[in-house]
Amino acid sequence: MRVEIELPTTDSNNRAFLTWAPVKATARLADSTGASNPTGVTLQNAGQAGGGRVVFDTQRSDAGNSELQLDLPINGSKVEFWVAGEFQHPSSDYGDAAIEAFASGASVGRRELMVRIRKDATALSAAERDRFLLAIGKLNDAGQGPFQAFRDTHVDKSRSEAHGRPAFPPWHRAYLLDLERELQKIDFRVTLPYWRFDRPAPTLFAMDFLGMPPPQRAQGDVIHFPHGHALEFWKTDGNDPIERRPRYAISGAPPQQVQGQDNVISQQATMALGATYPEFRWMEIAPHGSAHTSFDGPINSVPTAAKDPLFFMLHANVDRLWAFWQWLNHRTDPNDAASFSLAVPPGQQPPPPRPGNIGHNLTDTMWPWNGSITPPRPTFTPPRGPFPQSPIGSPPGAQPIVRDMIDYQGVRGADALGFDYDDVPFELPAGVVA
Ligand SMILES: [Cu+2]
Incomplete structure (x- = not known):
């Protein structure tokens, strides 16, 4: 039998x-x-x-x-x-x-x-860590590999596709998933680890993981790796090595407040921003922006941040916070204005006008995967696209729309996008039955 x-x-x-x-x-x-x-x-x-x-x-x-x-x-x-x-x-x-x-x-x-689940970078086994580093190092291939297209996607000319507006969380979710699928072509066991920036991460900011700058500022900020490390020959934009220097004591976490202003606020404080999308997406400033500016180096500015592999682990945590918020508040229905809305966060100034808010509406395609070079989209050749299919499923399709990124677990019945976080469960919303 x-x-x-x-x-x-x-x-x-x-x-x-x-x-x-x-x-x-x-x-x-x-x-x-x-x-x-x-x-x-x-x-x-x-x-x-x-x-x-x-x-x-x-x-x-x-x-x-x-x-x-x-x-x-x-x-x-x-x-x-x-x-x-x-x-x-x-x-x-x-x-x-x-x-x-x-x-x-x-x-x-x-x-x-x-x-296969995305995990806290500080909780990885040495084998998991090294598989991830080998995969992303290979994707970069000393500056000659497909990674450069990811770096070229996140630049000043594409800033308004993904920043300061409602599609900030969904666009970055797609961007991370695109990268993760490329990593999985290299090693099918790999997922993107996340950097919980509200907690100390001494094992992440260490020679054998993300490397360290020289001890003295006068020696420059070029990240050093031990010989044989998978990121030893990391290059972007031709010949640029990784530069990064923390502005906070690396044995701790970045400060939650700076001069009375929200900085890298805790997960709890991020959830307390509010239970509606406009309130929550204000996390783009703090903790997200503040996590970026916790360092000197390319990571601290939108046009250059993706030169540093740390970017993807920082953003995996931003995405995890969104996922956690979605689970906590049952915000998986894209048609619910509390789950997604074009409204400006309360008390905030609207961003500069953009025709039709293109790229930020629920049913808009997302650049670069849509291949568009028509303004207000960037007019240069899209570095990435169409969206790669996973070997285990087709969602979100070749040209994802903003809405495709919201119910990433498919709790409302659609196929899941194929990733999950170690501390965000799958929970069916009330009223949704098999
Ligand atoms: Cu970004």
């Missing part, structure tokens, strides 16, 4: 991936020798100790169990079930999570997989 388990989020090399968002999977009797009709089978979470874990349900839910009974017909037809990564139990390598099928106490099938 043999049971075959199939997941929709499987790549062409038969590797399966899960996040916290449940997917509809199937089990069937691929070999019915000795089976009765129907055959009672138990699916179990069966990964390695300390590895990724899975939960099952008979319907789409946010409350699965580590075991599920199924009756499989002897004719081999498929029986559907739902499976998700168990919250707070992500994988740290491929195959450390698995589904195992048992019949009458004997193992009759096993499906290895990965619960």
Whole structure:
């Protein structure tokens, strides 16, 4: 007897991936020798100790169990079930999570997989850290690789596509996902780690992770890496190395307030900005902008920030804060003005006029993936695009629109975008049923 388990989020090399968002999977009797009709089978979470874990349900839910009974017909037809990564139990390598099928106490099938989740950079194992660094280092390829297109996307001439306006969170969500998919082409186990800028991160700002500048300011701000480090030969814009020097004591976190003004405010204070989108997106200034300006170097200004790999970890945290806020306040319905709105944050000045607010409306395509060179879009050749498809699913499609970025977990029924954060659960909103 043999049971075959199939997941929709499987790549062409038969590797399966899960996040916290449940997917509809199937089990069937691929070999019915000795089976009765129907055959009672138990699916179990069966990964390695300390590895990724899975939960099952008979319907789409946010409350699965580590075991599920199924009756499989002897004719081999498929029986559907739902499976998700168990919250707070992500994988740290491929195959450390698995589904195992048992019949009458004997193992009759096993499906290895990965619960692939974005994690706090300070919580990565050395192997996870080095896989990420190798992948992004390879994407850069000493300045000759595809990374330059990401750097060229985030420049002064594209600033108003993504900054100071409502699409700041969705645009950066797409930008990160585009980069993450490129990293996963290099190493399918990699996800973007995030820098929790409201907490000390001594293991991130260290020689073996993001490198360090020389101890004395007079020696310059060029980041040094140990010989053999994956970012040792990092270059952008021709021949520029990474330059960066913290303006705060690196053993701590950047200050939450500077001269009575909000600076790198805590996650709690960020949530307290408000439960509506216009209130929340004001986080673009603090903590987001303040996190950037916690350093001397390219990272502290929009046109140059993406030269530094730190940018992507800083922005993964900005995106995580949005995701956390969305979960906390149930803000996943794009048609709800509290989830997305063009309104100016309360008490703030509107940005300079932009025809039709193009690029910031819910149904607008996003540059560069739309390929547009028509003003008010930037008029230079878009460095990136169309949006890369993931080997495990098609969303958000080749030309994502702003709305595609909002319900990234698909809690309202659409397909998930394929990423999740280690501390942001999947939760079905009230009134949304399977
Ligand atoms: Cu930006």
